[in-house]
Structure formats: structure tokens, C-alpha cells
Amino acid sequence: MKASHRDALLRKHLKYLQKKYGTNLRFNFNNLKENDRLILLQPIKNLCIPMKDPFILQQHRILHHNNDLEISSDCENQFFFMIKTLYSMFKERNYQLLSCSNANQVLQYSSSSEDKKLRLTVDSRNKSHENDILSNSNVFNLYLCYFHLLKNYDFLENIKEELLKKLEESEQIRRESIYSNEMKFCKICSVLKDELQTLKEKYNNISKNYTISQMEKERSVMNYATGEKRLLEAQKSIKLVEKKHQEALKENAGLQKKLQRAEHDISKLATEMNSKCSEIMQLRNQIERHRDSDNAKEMKLKWAQNRLKIITDAQEESQAKLNECLAKNTELKNQCEFLQSQVNDKIKMVNKTDENKVTILDQQLKEQQARLIMERHVIEDAENTRIKLQKEYDILLDRQRIADKENHLLISQIHSLQREFTECKTEVNFLRASLEREKEKVQTLESQLSQMETLNKHLETKEQRLCALEVELKRLQLEKADFQADIEALRQREIQMLDFTQKLTDKNVQLQCNFTNIQSKYHILENSQHPLEQRIKKCMEDIASLEQNLSREKIKRSEECNVLAKYIAELTLYNQTLLYQLEDLEGEKYILRKRYELAIREMNREVYLRRTKTENNKSLPDASSSENCANCEESALKESHSQNSSLNEIGNAKMYDVLDKENLYKQLIKLQKINAKRAERIDFLEEHSHALLKELQKKTKIIQNYGIPCDINTNHGKF
Template identity: 30%
Template sequence: MEPSDCHRELTPASHPSQISEVSMVLEGSNDVLSSGGESDLKEQEEDTELDSLELHGTLSDSVDREGQRPDMHMEVQRDEGLGEHALGDGNTSCDSGTASIDDARSPPAVHDKSEGGTRNEVEESSPSVLNGTDDISSTHMFNGPTDLNRTPLTLTTPDVVSVPQNSQSNSNMNPYDTDCSRKLLSEIQRSLSQESLLDELEDELLNSQSDGMRKGSPPNGLQKDQNSMVLFEKCVQYKYSQQEKAIKRLLDENKKHQELILGICSEKDNMRDELKKRMETEKQHLCTIKKFESRLEELMKELKDSRDKLVHQDQAAKNAIQQLQREMTYRLEQANKKYEEARQEKETMVMKYVRGEKEALDLRREKEQLEKKLREATSEVDKQARRGNTLAQEKGRLQQLYDAKENEVTRLSRELEKVKEEINSHVIKVKWAQNKLKSETDAHKETKDRLRETTAKLTQAKEETEQIRKNCQDMIRTYQESEEIKSNELDAKLRETKGELEKQKQEQTDQLEMHKAKIKELEDLKRTFKEGIDELTTLRTKVKCLEDERPRWEDELCKYREIINRQKAEIQKQREKLTAITTLEEQHQRDDQEIASLREEVENLNSQITDLQRDIEGSRTREAELLGFTEKVTSKNAQLQSESNSLQAQLDRLNSTSRELHSKLEETERTLSETVRCLLKEEKQRQEEVLALQTERTTLQTETSQLKTRVEELRDDLVTQKRKQAANIKDLTKQLTQARKKLEQVENGGCDREGSSMGSRSSSSGSLNARGSSMDDRSPENQSGSSVVVVDSFPEVDKAVLVDRIVRLQKAHARKNEKIEFMEDHIKQLVEEIRKKTKIIQSYVLREESGALSSEASDFNKAHLSRRGGIMASLYTSHPADSGLTLDLSLEINRKLQAVLEDTLLKNITLKENLQTLGSEIERLIKQQRVPDDIAGRK
């Protein structure tokens, strides 16, 4: 055959008459192939001339009917010149049926133009099968028909380079895109494009075969004329252009479907985010409610304690008032009795004085007789007076001793009261600490249970994600293995076709075999298309299910809103309870004020009693003066002796009471020592707990630092691996371009030498895994010529090895990402636990009283100061220990202490604000450091 027969005319038929004529020619050629045999070859060669004449006649008739178009072949060449420029030299083989099966699976790839021109590329990003997460393969389209013999399914350099770029762009543009959705959409896209193309080819083949069966075919099985081949090529090109348009239309529809599915996924993710936010807000509300409840319980406990204290204080005050009233009544009765006795004695003394005067008158008469006796009596009176003075001095001394003992007794009673108050305060503090410990342990148990539940849920979610990933990876592997099996089968079929071509050297037999292979491929592709349609239906059902679940989610949201409203109502009730508690506290303050007023009344009564006692003492002094003038010395001696006896009895009583008080003091000191020991033990336990928490915190900090270093190392490893992969991909793309250029040169050279040679076509299917040797780029002049090309031998690499290596790298990358995410989540949980524990410790320290956390040395120092006396002793005791401590001085001391306290509070507030600003700046710097690290990791 001539070389001109091997050129393809790329013009679509513009009239149905031409299509009918071309179909007639195809029917004749198919009939020849089906009916011809080896025995009738000679007879068929004799009849070829008659058949060619008949074909010329039919063509001329068709040209006249179409409206005077005799030079159709020239017009076709003018119209389709660009297509020949895009395909290199234009000297391609005519056997379009022997291309690889990969040509039918995807649109043809773009080849480099030899003599200038523009490259028309339409990149349609679709998820790749090789990459399980974000790799996207690009399908290149032509504007116009192309050569079927020169379009193997091979990834060119822009294809391979565009895979990570498209993956990054898609991941940045649409964060809701998932692996499963991309895989399904890519399979649907491929199946639709393949099905449309193969259906049309199958229809054309069936039509041509049916027409050939109706009409007769030449006996030799050869075509009648070159014009019939030209018309056949035109028809094929026209069908190919229509198929390209249909593929574009189907791709547009697939894009729309993909956008719809992505929108649905985004809506679903938005709904999930909203649900998560609502759940978080609900958890926060529950936490606040629990805090309020705990606070309410604490306030109720404090109220109960305060009420009990008030009741005890009221009872004590009432008892004290009753005792005071009883004492007052008893003392008043005694005073009245003494007053009556004194009055009676006064009357008797007056009577005695009158009698004495009478006797004096009588005795004056006997004065001279009794002068000697009076002198002796006066001397005796002087002696008795001296003795009375000594007795009075002794009485004063004993009175002073009695007063000192009374002061000591009062001081000891006050100290006893103080000790009792301190013991009660310590007991209350111990009880409060025990209750607080119980509440904290209960809360800690509840938090542990919640942590266990959350960890179980997390493990379940992780297991589900791992199962989904494993299923996806298994699908990818099965799909890759099926493709590799198909490619191997196709390579075997191509080799068989090569052997048959070399033996028979007939183009028509090769075309028949290629048609059969394409029919088989069509059947396989129909199956894949049906599977894609089934997957589409499943996706639609899933979308419907999600739409059906949407009202249920809305109902759940309404329920959660109702729950939130209920919680708000409960919070309002609790606030009302708080107001009631505040009112009760105000009542408590009022009761305290009333108690203070009652105490003031008691003090006034005491002052009145002292005044009465002073009056009684004054009356007694007056009576004593009158008695001194009138009573006899003997009565004074008897009275003094009786008074001394009473004083001795009182001293004995005071000694017994002092002994009892000493015994009580010893007992109280023992109880105090025991309580101090218990408090010391509890303080030691608290300190040990604090130290344990600090050690846990340090360990957690070290673990977090180690994990951070590990994460940084993993990120560096990822960056290095990505760089290595990029370098490997660049090397592979270079090798693929070189191999493709070699194959093109070999094919071009083979067409120049032999029109029917098919040697360069077998390497098109395995061009993806070929490693070509380095070749210099050829100029357009050298490429246009038909010079002899020296082909370097390059080793073939197995495609399965590359795919397995890529899959392994992807698995390792996914595992490292999962580890990094898990470690980050673990770090966050540990930091949150540390913060909670610090908050608990801070709240515990703040709730404690100022003196509860003080050391023993400070307590001993306070006790020492209180014993020494002075102003500071009055601060640490319940009663004023210094007479110089006036009200004005105490107010000045309080003002100064208030000023110091305000200064310390301001300093603490400023320090807290500074710490908060430092924390915010540290977080900002950490985020700024993470952003370039993330960008570098992505690159």
C-alpha cells in the first residue's frame, strides 16, 4: 500500500448521504473480511479492479447529490490541518484498531507539537486511585478529533506534576471533600465517558457488519478503493468528534453531581458542628448548674451552722441573763436584809446611847470615886485601840490578797473561755475540711467515670475510622490489581496480534481482531458503567436518608433548647434561693446586733449593781463610824474575829476552786495538744498531696516536652519524605517524557520505512513504567524529516512495584498523621487536667481562713505575744489585754491594716493581669511558630 493511504483525513461528514455511503463501504469491507479465506486470494485479486471502478461510481454520485462538492478530500485537508500539526509529522499508521485498551478508558493525552501551535488542554480534576487521600488525576481533552493510533493512556509530565497541586488546591478550596466521595465520583466519571464512547463504536461496528452481510463483498476480502478508506477514516473521525462532545457533556453533568454531593456533605458537617457546639454549651450549662448546686449546698450548710450557732448563742445569752437576774435579785435581797439589820442595830445603839447618858449623869456623881478606875480603863482602851489598828491592817492585807486571787480567777476563766472557743473553731474547721474532702472525692470519682466513658467513645470512633480506611485501601488495591491484570492481558493480546500481522501482513484481518477486542472491552466497560450507576443510586439513597434524618436532628435541637430553657428556669429558682439565703444572712446580722444590744444592757445592769454596791459600802462606812463611837471594844473584837474566820473560809474555797481550775486547764491543754497533733497530721497529708500533684505536673510537663520534640521530629521526617517523593516524581516524569519521545520517534521512523509496521505500538501500554536513557531534544527540522532514529535500550520497571511502594508510603504517612493527632489530643487532655487540679488547689487555698494555713511558729508567736500583754496581745485575744488600747487607737490600727490590705490586693490584681497578658502573648507566639511549620509540612 502507498503511504498516502496511511494518512487520516480529520473532517466530519456534513450530510447524511455521505454517512450512508461510508457505511456502505464499511459493510463491503466487513463482508470481505468475514467471507474471505486463504484459498480464494487469487480470485479476489482479479476482481479488485472491478470493485474499485464501482466505488468510484458511487462516490461521484454521492458528490453530485450533495450539491456539487467534487474536491471534498482537499477541503477536508484544509479544515483539519491543525489536527495534523498537533500529531507531529502526520505519517501515522492506518490501523486505528490496534491501539491499547487504555485509549478507550480515558480521553487522549496531549503530545508536543513539532511545528509550533497552541496546546489545548482542559484539565478535569478527579480523584486518583493511586493516592488514597488527596491525589487527583487530570484528564486532558482536545478541541477536535485526534489520531487513535497515537493516544495511549500514559501520564505525561504535566499530569504527574499536577497531581499534588490539584490535591492541595482541592483540599484548600473544599475542606468537606472526602476520599469516598472523590473515589465514587471519579469512577462514575470514567464509567460514563467510557460507556458513551464504546456504545457508539459498538453501534457503528454492528451497523457496518449488518450492512456487509446484506450486500456482497469482494471475494479476496480487500477494500475496493482508497477512497473507501478515506471515507471510512472520515466516518471514524466524525464519530470520534461526536464522542468527545458527548464526553464533555457527561463530564459537565458529573461536575454538577459532584458539586451537589459536596454541598450535601458540607451541610451534614455543618449540622454536626452545630450539634457539637450545642452539646458543648449544654455541658457548660450543666457544669455551671452543678457549681451553683454545690455553692447552694455549701451556703445551706453555712446557714445551718450559723443558725445552730445563733440558737446556741441565744440560749447562752438567755441563760447568762437569767443567771445575772438571779444574782441581782439575790444580792438585792441580801442588801435589803443587811440594811434592815443595820437600821435595827442603829435603833438599839440609840437606845443604848440614851441609857448611857443617863448612866453618865448617874456616874458623874460617882466621878470622883471612879477617876482612878477611868484612868486605868483609858490605858486599857489605848491598848485595845492599838490592837484594833493592827487587826485593821491585817484585814486590808487580806482584802488585797483576796482581790488578787479574784483577778487571777477571772483571768483564768477568760483563758478557759478562749481555749474553748479555739477548740470549737478547730473542731468546726476539721468537720468542714472532712466534708470538703468527701465532696471533692465524689466529684473526682464522677470525673473519672466521665473520662472512662469519653475514652471508650474515642476508642470506638478510632476503630470505626480504621475500619473505614482499611476498606477504602482494600477497594483501591482490588481496583489496581484489576487494572494491572487487564493491562497484562492487553499486552498479551497485542503481542499475539503482532505475530499474526507479521505472518499474514494484511490490514483487514488486524482490524477484525481489533474490533473483537474492542467488543470485549465494551462489554467490560458496560459492566463497570453499570457498577458506577449502582453506586450513584446508593449515593442518592444515602442523600435521601440524610435528608430524612434532618427533621430528626431538628427535633433533637428543639428538645435541647427546651432542656436549656428548663435549666435557665432552674437557675432562676436557685438565684431566688440565693436571695432567700442573703435575707437569712441579714437576719443573722440583725440577731447579732440584738445580741450586742443585750450585752450592752447587761453591762448597764452590772454598772448599776456596782453603783448599788458602792452605796451599800458607803452606808456601811457610816454605820461603822457611828458604831465606832458607841460600840464597845469587846463587840469590835468579836466582829473582827468573825470576819477573820469568814476570810479564812473564803480563802479555803478560793484555793479549792483554783485547784479545780488548774486541773481543768491541764485537761484543756491535753485536748489542745491532741487537736494540734491531728491538725499537724492533716497538714502533712495535705502537703504530701500537694507534692504528689507537683510531681505529677512536672512529669506531665516533661512528657509534653518530649512529645513536642517527637512531633517536631516527625514533621521534619515528613518534610524530608515529601521532598524525596517530589524528587522521585520529577525523575519519573523526566524518564517518562524521554521514553515517550523515543516511542514517538520510533513510531514516526517505522511509518516512514514501512507503512504497515506496528512495532512501536506495543510499547504504548507500558510507557508509564519505562526508564529511558538521556537524549537531547530534537529540533523541529529533524523531527519533520524521516531520518533513521537510533533507539537506546531502557529497562522496564514493573508497575506493581511502584504502586506497592506508593501505597506503603501512603500507609506510613497516614499512621504518622494518626499518631501525631493522638499525641496532640493526649497533650491537650493532660493540660486540661493540670489546669483543673490547679483551679481546685487555688479554690481550696482561697476558701481556707487566713489563720488555717499559717504555720505552728506563727501560732506560738501569737500565744507568746498574748501572754506578754500589750496592744498586739489584745489583737490576738478576745478581751483587751492592755489598758492603753483605746477605741481611737484601735480604729487607727484598723485603718492602717485596711490600707496595707488594699495595697496587697492591688498588687495581686496587677500581677494576675500581667500573667494573663504573658499567657496570651505566649499562645500567640506558639501559634505564629506553628503556622510556618504547618505550611512547610504541607509543602
């Protein structure tokens, strides 16, 4: 039935009711839909009558008992208004007309879907209007027929037969009273003709409405088929979404495993990085030590070269002095030979001369003897000088031999130092190559770390996608629930449609009622969806707050990790500094021990020399010859010179002559005290280094056991 035609019919009935009863009733035709739901208004109080059960309105009282519904009114003028409201209610509640009695003004309706009955009664307090209502029973019947003809075509045909019977009866009555009431009957005939025309028009309209209802039925069948198709498509989409959800869950599990592996690899790489850094630091320290040792060896080489230069210069000077002494010795030897030759010549000359010249010769002999004595003294002095020079020459030769030995030793030391230098160079080159390799490894590890960071970012993006997919999955689950609810409703409707195929005529009205029920359910679902949407909004707000809290916690945890990393780096640096201090102290200890041993050896040698000197001084008499004293002094000088050449830290030979026994003992006591203090210091430093190593080991164990494997929360709590 078209909306415009229906509105025109309703307006006609309203005009008739307003003319007859003067009721101020009007309809709001703007909200009319295809399911014939009307919103009825009462303009007197501006109240809207809702289509719900039970409800209370002024001058209308509706009571909903267990199985019956009773509606009563206090005014006869609003009887038709109540009928309209009941008709709209009957459409929603699936009621059907059982009986109608106009005399008692009672309507009884029953529902096909529910075992309920409805009874309408009108209490007519104004008895003056009662006859009017009873006299206008035809209008009432016509009005009821209009509403029931909208529902059932068979029922309309019965009403038509009844109306024709009533028309025939009216015609018979008119024929009997033709003479007395011609004018009245003419008027009545004209009225009846008009009514017949209206009825024919109504019949045509009803037939049209019937065809329209059939078309609507076919449309409803097509809608049902399309709904089933949509349902199947929705089920397929739900299955696809579930498959996607399962795949997403699998991908999430795989990504979580990859994340765990990546975290494990990152921890391994971090440990490897730390170990490589420690190795690099050790290699750098070794290189620095080798550089220091190379510098020290170069200094020793320079010092040995300078000493060699000094020794060679001294050797050249001694050779020059030797040459001068040899030249003087040869000159003296030549002079002695010349004098002997002269003496021999004179002796020969004396033997050849005469005896007369004995006196002269005696005098000359005496003079010559004196000269010879003088020459002997000169020769003795020359021999003494020659002996001294020879001794000096021997001393210089010994010195030269010692210098040659020292030179050979120094050359061997230089060669050994050069070899060590080349070895150190090779070691330095090897260490540089190893350093470059370690740098390359560090670069590769850094690249791996960057790759792992990119993987973590990719995993975070995938997690965000998974969260979005989960949100979509929840939404789809909600849609699935809605679809299932719709499916259940559609199944019920399918059952009703199967019954409808058996009883086409009866189920037409039921389909409309079901449609109205579905719309009411839809509105109920819409009303119930608002709290769900509010809950979803709250859930989204909670999710946003949780994400913010999660980001804050991530930032906190990253800061805590950075703090822990800094703390671990400081501990490692402190450990390395302690190790360097320990190594330096061990080197100092070794050097001090060597110095102490050298000093003790030197002091023992000095004591031994002094003892030998004192024993020699006691054993030898005071009237020893000057030559022996000179020899002793020379031997002492040789020994002291050899000691000075072997021991570089002791002073010259003159200082050893000056020192007494007491000074030597005092120096020994001082050195022993210094060595005892140094030994105590070394022991204290060793104990301190062992204690520091134990503390470092404990801290590293604590960090390994509690810092690295545990969660960040536990780390923060413990540290």
C-alpha cells in the first residue's frame, strides 16, 4: 500500500471523526515507513503514545496481567483514537481480531505468536452519546472493515457480502415505506449510492493493495534470498578473518621467537664486544709497553754507543801515549848504546897510551867514572822510567783488552738489542695487524648490532600491526556476534517463511509483523549498542593509556639499561686500571729486587776488598818497599777500575779509598732498612691488589648472576 494513498484515507477518517465527535486528533505523517508504523500524538497534552507494553496515559488506562491485556477509557469520544492506537499495537504484537460486539463496545483480539488476549471496554458516563454511538454502528463497522481489509482479502469479501445484504435489506425497507418516506428514502439512496461508490473505490484500492502486497511478498522472498547470500558471504568472510587471525597469531609467535633469538644474539654480541674491547685494551697496553721497552732499549743503545765512543777515544789516547813512551824508550836505549861505545873507545885509547900518562888517565878515569856513575844513575833512572812506562804500557794493554772485551760485549749486546728491536717491530706489526683485525671484527659486530636494531624496529612495527589486527579481529568478532544474532533471527524467520509457503495468505501479515519485530529488535540492539560503543571507547582509552605507560616503562627500562651499562663500563675501567697498577707494581717490585741484589753484591765485593786490604796491610811490614806499595796500589786501582767498569751505579775508586768500615756498615744497615720497607710495601701492595681482584670478581659474579639474565625491574631493585 502506497504511503500517499494511505495518508489520504487516514485524513478522510480523521475529518469524519472530527465532524462527528469534534475530537482534536491528528497524526504525524512525516515518520511513516514501509512497515506502517505510526507515531500518534494527542495535541491536548502534547504527549506521545509509545508502542510499548505496559504504558499509562491520561484518560487511558492499560494494565498488563500475566496473560490478558485490559484497556479502558473514560470518554466515548476517544474510542476511535483508542482503536487507532490498538491497531498500531496489534501490528507490533501480532494480534488478530476474534470478535467484535458494538452493543457492549468490546473488542477481543488474540495473538498468534503468544497466547494472549486483549479486551477493550468503554465506560460511557454520558448516556446522551450512547444512542449516537449505537446508531452509527455502520460507520464503526466500516472503520473496522477498513483496517481488516488491509490485512486479509478473504475477510474483505465476507464484509462485502454482508454489506450487500444490508443494502438489499435497506432497499426492501425503502420499497415498503415508499409512500410515506419518499424523500427520506431518496436521500438514503443517494447516500447509499455514494457509499457504494466509495466501497467500489475501496474495493479497487484493496485489490490494488493486494497486488502490491503480492509484489511486496515476492520482494520479501528476494530479500530473504539476498539475505541468505549475504549470510553465506559473511560466514565466508568470518572464516577468512579467522584464518587471517590464526596466521597472524602464528606470525606473532614466530616474530616473538625471532625477537628472543635476536635478544640472545644481542647479548652474545655484547659479551663478545666487551671481550674484544678488553682484548683490544690489553693489546694496546702491550703495544705501549713494547714502545716503552723499545724506547728504553734505544736509550740503552745510545748510552752504549756514547760509552763506546768514550772508550775508543780513551784507547786512541792511550795508544798515542804508548807510542810516545816507546819513542822515548828507543831514544834512551840509543843514548845508552852510544855511551857504552864511547866508554869502550876510551878504554881502548887508554890501553894504547903510554904509562906516563897514567896519572892523567887516572884523573880522566876518575872523571869518566864519575861521569859513568852519573850516566849509570841516568840510565837507572831511564830504566826505572822505562819499567814504569812498560808497566803503564802493560796496564794500558790490560785496559785495552778489557775495553776490547767490553767492546765485544757491547757489540754483542747491540746485536742482541737490534735483534730484540726487530723482534719487537715484528711483534708491533703483528699486534697492529691483529688490532686492525679486531677493529674489523668490531665494525662487523657494530653492523650486526645495527642490523639487530633494525630488526627490533621491524618487529615493533609488526607488533603494532598485530595489535591493529587484534583490534580488527575484535571488531570482526563483534560483527560476527551481531551476524550470529542476525542469523538466529533469520533462522527464526526462515522457519516462519517455511510455514508461510504452506499458508501464504495467513503468513503475509505475520511477515509484516516479523519485520516490525526485527526492526524493534534492531532498535533495541541499536539502543543496547550505545553502552557497547561506550565500553569500546573506554577500552580504547585504556589501551591508549596502557600504551603510554608502556612507552614510559620502556624509556625507564632503557635508561636503567644505560645506567647499568655505564656502571659495568666503569667497573671494567676500574678493573683495568687496577690491573695496570698491579702490573706496574710487580715491575717496580722486580726492579727493586734486582737493584737490591746488585747493591748487596756490590757491598759484599766492597767488604771483601776492604778485608783483603786490611789483611794485606797487617801481614806486610811497615818497612815494605815503595815498589811493593806501588804494586799494591796499582793492583787495587786495577780492581777498583774493573769494578767501576762492571758496576755503573757505584762511584769512582777514590770514594772506595775514603770510605771506612763504619760507613760501609751504616750504608749496609740503611740499604737493608730501605729494602725491608720496600718489601713491606710490596707485600702490602700485593695484598691490596689481591683484595681488589677478589672484590672485582665478586662484583662481576653479582653482575653476571643478577644484572644480565634477570629482568630490568629486578635489576633496578637489586642495584
